[in-house]
Amino acid sequence: MATVKVTESAAPIHVDQKPKFTSLHDSLGRVIKLRTLDPLQKARVVMAVGGELAANSVYMGAFALPAASVVYIDDVGFGLPQTLSQIESMLSELGAEGMDAIEKYMLAEHEAAKAKADAASAASALSAEQAAAKN
Numbered sequence: 630m631a632t633v634k635v636t637e638s639a640a641p642i643h644v645d646q647k648p649k650f651t652s653l654h655d656s657l658g659r660v661i662k663l664r665t666l667d668p669l670q671k672a673r674v675v676m677a678v679g680g681e682l683a684a685n686s687v688y689m690g691a692f693a694l695p696a697a698s699v700v701y702i703d704d705v706g707f708g709l710p711q712t713l714s715q716i717e718s719m720l721s722e723l724g725a726e727g728m729d730a731i732e733k734y735m736l737a738e739h740e741a742a743k744a745k746a747d748a749a750s751a752a753s754a755l756s757a758e759q760a761a762a763k764n
Contacts, residue, residue: 650700655730661723662701663731666694670709678713695731696720702727 650662666674674697675683682688696719697710710716720728 651734653730653734655723655726657724657726659703659727660701661699661727661730663695663698663734664700666698670697673709673711674716677710677716682713691732692716692720692728695728695735696723698731699723699727 650664652660652662654660671694674693675689677697678689678693682693693716696716699707699719701707702722707719710719723731
């Protein structure tokens with residue numbers, strides 16, 4: 630009969646799963662840290678605002694989801710909003726200065742993603758043109 634020996638490594642494997650936040654500054658000098666919302670968190674925000682407001686894409690994209698993304702303002706931590714009043718409270722806490730900083734960040738991210746997609750599209754079109762030239 631064969632003998633099987635099972636050994637465990639001496640040092641446990643540790644994966645650093647520390648959340649990564651994006652830091653930005655508003656015109657008041659506050660440091661705002663944003664989290665990237667996963668699909669479950671986005672769904673919970675939709676439930677928090679209710680069906681009528683969730684159907685309003687401008688409200689969701691420009692106010693509710695950015696407000697829910699805030700995890701810290703300076704050293705004060707914030708959880709994921711669970712109610713409409715918590716979202717409104719966060720919007721009030723951010724004020725125009727905080728929302729402007731988040732809007733500028735989101736616009737820059739959108740522009741970077743668009744430039745990357747355009748570059749990939751141009752490279753794909755060039756490859757198709759080169760393939761056609763070979764024939």
